[in-house]
Amino acid sequence: MSHYDAIIIGAGMSGLAAGIRLAMYDKKVVVLERHYVWGGLNSFYQFQGHQFDVGLHAMTNYAPRGARGLPLTRLLKQLRIRWEELDLHQQGHSAVSFPGLKLNFSNDFELLRSEIARAFPGQIDGFDALTRQVRGYNEFDLNAPTLNAREIVESHTTDPVLADMLFCPLMFYGSARENDMDWDQFVVMFKSIFFEGFARPQAGVRHILKLLIDRYRRAGGELRLKAGVSRIITDGQRATGVELDNGETLTADNVLSSAGLVETGRLVGSAGLWPADAVDVPSTAGADKMSAQQAAGTAALRGKLSFTETISVLDKPARDLGIEETIIFFSNTERFNYAQPNDLCDTSSGVICMPGNFNLPRQPKDHLVRITNIANYDKWAALGSAGLRPAHAVDVTSTADAHRMSASKAGQRPALPYYEAKQHWYARSCDDVLSHIPDFRPYVSLVDMFTPRTIRHYTGHEGGAVYGSPLKKRTGESGVEGLYIIGTDQGFLGIIGAMLSGISMANRWVLQRDNAAVETT
Amino acid sequence: MTDEMIKQAIIGIINDINPDEDTSNIDAATRLRDQLDLDSMDFLDIVMELRKRYGVHVPDTDYEHLASLDSCVNYLRDKMAGKELVS
Numbered sequence: 001m002s003h004y005d006a007i008i009i010g011a012g013m014s015g016l017a018a019g020i021r022l023a024m025y026d027k028k029v030v031v032l033e034r035h036y037v038w039g040g041l042n043s044f045y046q047f048q049g050h051q052f053d054v055g056l057h058a059m060t061n062y063a064p065r066g067a068r069g070l071p072l073t074r075l076l077k078q079l080r081i082r083w084e085e086l087d088l089h090q091q092g093h094s095a096v097s098f099p100g101l102k103l104n105f106s107n108d109f110e111l112l113r114s115e116i117a118r119a120f121p122g123q124i125d126g127f128d129a130l131t132r133q134v135r136g137y138n139e140f141d142l143n144a145p146t147l148n149a150r151e152i153v154e155s156h157t158t159d160p161v162l163a164d165m166l167f168c169p170l171m172f173y174g175s176a177r178e179n180d181m182d183w184d185q186f187v188v189m190f191k192s193i194f195f196e197g198f199a200r201p202q203a204g205v206r207h208i209l210k211l212l213i214d215r216y217r218r219a220g221g222e223l224r225l226k227a228g229v230s231r232i233i234t235d236g237q238r239a240t241g242v243e244l245d246n247g248e249t250l251t252a253d254n255v256l257s258s259a260g261l262v263e264t265g266r267l268v269g270s271a272g273l274w275p276a277d278a279v280d281v282p283s284t285a286g287a288d289k290m291s292a293q294q295a296a297g298t299a300a301l302r303g304k305l306s307f308t309e310t311i312s313v314l315d316k317p318a319r320d321l322g323i324e325e326t327i328i329f330f331s332n333t334e335r336f337n338y339a340q341p342n343d344l345c346d347t348s349s350g351v352i353c354m355p356g357n358f359n360l361p362r363q364p365k366d367h368l369v370r371i372t373n374i375a376n377y378d379k380w381a382a383l384g385s386a387g388l389r390p391a392h393a394v395d396v397t398s399t400a401d402a403h404r405m406s407a408s409k410a411g412q413r414p415a416l417p418y419y420e421a422k423q424h425w426y427a428r429s430c431d432d433v434l435s436h437i438p439d440f441r442p443y444v445s446l447v448d449m450f451t452p453r454t455i456r457h458y459t460g461h462e463g464g465a466v467y468g469s470p471l472k473k474r475t476g477e478s479g480v481e482g483l484y485i486i487g488t489d490q491g492f493l494g495i496i497g498a499m500l501s502g503i504s505m506a507n508r509w510v511l512q513r514d515n516a517a518v519e520t521t
Numbered sequence: 522m523t524d525e526m527i528k529q530a531i532i533g534i535i536n537d538i539n540p541d542e543d544t545s546n547i548d549a550a551t552r553l554r555d556q557l558d559l560d561s562m563d564f565l566d567i568v569m570e571l572r573k574r575y576g577v578h579v580p581d582t583d584y585e586h587l588a589s590l591d592s593c594v595n596y597l598r599d600k601m602a603g604k605e606l607v608s
Contacts, residue, residue: 025569066541068558077539078562507565515568518578 003251004028006510007242008502009229009267010258012040012459013495014487016212018256018502020079022510023221030250031221032242034228034460038213040258041459041466041488042205042495047448050366052311054450054458055466056205057327057353057370058198060173060189061496062090062107070196071496078503079215087207089360091198091326096165097436098331103165107197120162130156135195139187140504142474149186150179164336169193169329171338172351172372174493176303176467178339184474188493198326200358208495228460232257232267232483239268239483254510257478258487258502261469262301262462268480303465304340306377306452310429313446314367318354322438323369326357330436344379345425347432369440371429377452377464383418422449467493476505484509522601524594530606531593534570538563549590571597574607 006022008015011033022029037043042055063072065083076083093106101119105112113131117124130153138144153163167181170189175181181189201207216223228245232255241251257264314321331337331349338349351372356364426449430441452464461468472491476484484505492501522530532544535557542557553559564584571577577600579587586596 025573069560073539073558074560074562078566080537082540504562507562511569512565512581515565515572515578516581518572518580 002030004030005252006030006254006256006506007032007250007252008256008258008486009242009264010040010460010487011038011223011225012258012487013042013208013212013498014490014502014505015040015256015258016209016216016502017075017079017499018486018506019221019223020212020216020219021503021506023216023219024080025511026220027510027514029221031216031223032227032229032244032250033223033225034245035458036225038223038225039205039209041455041461042209043458044204044206044209048446050313050446051204051206052368052448053204053206053355054309056200056208056495057351057355057372058091058200058358059086059088059208059496060192060196060198060494062088062197062199071192071500072196075496075499075503079212079499081211081215085211087201087203088199089202089358092357092359093325094169094198094327094329095325096168096329098161098165098168098336099334099435101161101165104325105194105197107199109195112194116162120157120159123157123159123162126156126158127162134187134190137184137187139184139191141184142504144184146472147183149181149183152183153186161334164331164334166190167338168331168336168349169327169351171336172329174467174497175338176305176465176472176488177470178304179337182472182491185472185491185493188497192494192496198358200355200360202360202362202364204355212499229259229267231269232264232480234268234480234483238481242267253482255483256486256502256505256509257483258485260303260461260465260487261471261473261485261489262303263460264478264483264485264489265301268478268483301469301471303461303463303467303469305338305467306340306375306380306455306464307466308345308373308375308425308429308449308451310371310426311448312369312371312430312440312444314369314440314443315445316443317356317363317367318369318437318440319357321440321443323354323440324357325352325437326354328352328433328436330433332432332435338374341374341376344376344383344421345428346374347425347428349374350429350433352433352437369437371433373425373429375452375464377456380418380421380452380464381456383421418451418453422451425449476509522604522606524598526606527594527597527601528590530571530575530597530601531567531587531590533606533608534567534574535559535563537570538566547590549594552588553590554588575601575604577601577604 005027006029008019008031011031015031019031044053061072063070090107093104096103103115116127174189229242230245231243233241239255243249353370355368455464468488473485474491476490486502486505490501568579586592
């Protein structure tokens with residue numbers, strides 16, 4: 001049996017970053033990952049000879065080399081990664097596209113401001129005031145009260161469509177709450193997308209993960225793949241270790257879990273693990289109701305937002321079709337509805353990403369269009385697996401049928417097995433972006449799609465909840481001594497946020513405590 | 522370790538934390554935070570590196586003594602006595 005200073009559950013961005021910090025300072029640390037590959041929500045796979053990313057469209061929080069005081073710079077310093085090593089290439093420009101309204105934005109904030117002045121001339125003063133409030137807010141104050149962003153945004157702008165257009169990208173890239181965000185998360189996302197912006201390495205998420213894994217191993221950290229945690233062991237007060245799927249037991253002084261709030265609670269196995277004060281409850285509307293729900297169980301903690309993503313390989317670059325944007329956040333309705341759909345998917349809004357439209361030094365081998373839509377996990381989970389094809393497959397040839405099917409049977413579609421549902425929704429997803437980009441469908445040579453089921457399978461997040469629980473725990477405290485929450489449910493968002501989450505929790509609960517303990521010995 | 526070597530030890534740590542930082546013209550009497558891009562996470566790292574490299578322990582309550590190079594020297598002179606500079 002091995003004893004560790006810290007066990008980290010999950011080899012995603014937060015777990016690897018926490019692992020690097022602890023290994024750097026000579027802590028005996030192991031990262032445990034259920035899957036045979038690391039990355040968690042942000043991973044990668046090969047499909048018919050093509051290399052695809054999962055999760056990552058873009059890295060948010062772009063900062064030029066040497067920029068001071070920004071999250072990316074903090075991250076690089078903490079992990080001792082040089083700016084050049086990230087191989088970041090900026091976006092061209094992106095857009096928020098609503099019916100009859102389009103706001104372009106880029107890594108130069110002035111573009112968004114001038115677009116808002118043009119499209120919403122009466123709202124620019126309010127937007128400037130909102131911007132000032134965002135700029136002045138310290139989103140890393142872990143003890144600040146939790147506020148509702150929509151109230152604050154609507155106190156500055158009187159046009160709900162503008163509010164929705166601002167919320168749209170921020171929600172798609174990080175909100176676990178339906179139709180609202182915690183104010184601190186709004187600030188994190190606003191800064192990371194509008195102030196700082198998008199960039200990506202030439203080789204995508206693989207490159208970032210390789211950097212993290214190399215750093216971690218070089219610092220002496222241990223990574224165990226295919227080592228799922230089935231149980232967190234406590235002595236009633238403190239977490240003392242974990243039990244693996246294979247029955248093996250590991251003990252540790254600290255357990256850092258990126259599994260999620262609900263999922264971690266389940267690993268501890270106690271219904272009473274999460275007292276009402278163990279999560280950050282928005283301090284305004286609905287606080288009483290929330291406490292009651294918590295007392296009743298974990299329903300309020302369960303994330304409802306999952307996604308499908310389609311990947312279409314084109315036989316020519318998207319730019320050759322006249323698609324200039326790097327990423328488009330769209331809604332086909334004037335009011336944007338960020339909520340779990342009643343149907344399998346809600347293709348009336350989404351994100352369209354053209355990875356080849358980053359300013360990359362080399363045109364990527366594959367010309368991709370990726371489309372993300374909100375989806376309903378339970379509906380996907382309930383589908384029969386009859387005709388289930390290898391994990392991701394969708395046939396291009398049969399999408400033509402699906403197009404016909406979606407046209408003729410809208411509204412009276414029978415329950416479909418999983419694979420057919422993918423065909424159907426792939427086609428719907430493509431159809432519903434055509435008011436935002438030119439028709440790319442004739443140029444598609446290969447298609448893939450993943451669903452909430454895929455997300456559940458590869459991340460272990462209940463309900464395929466990409467952004468975890470709508471309630472967060474920013475201090476990382478779990479209610480059990482020695483057990484801390486890192487990653488999405490700690491509440492820092494985006495890839496950089498996830499890494500900073502792992503770093504700050506490792507610092508706070510292991511390194512600083514360790515330094516404090518030296519004094520008493 | 523001489524006072525100058527103590528300064529070199531601190532600068533060496535800062536260079537490792539942020540290789541993009543220009544540390545060639547630090548004013549020893551001025552707060553490091555006011556000259557360099559250092560936040561509280563970085564001060565934790567200076568403390569952790571001092572412990573790792575030199576076996577010197579800086580309790581949380583003494584972080585303030587690391588504010589400038591001069592105050593570092595005053596605070597660390599006894600603690601670093603007899604130690605070798607790690608490059």
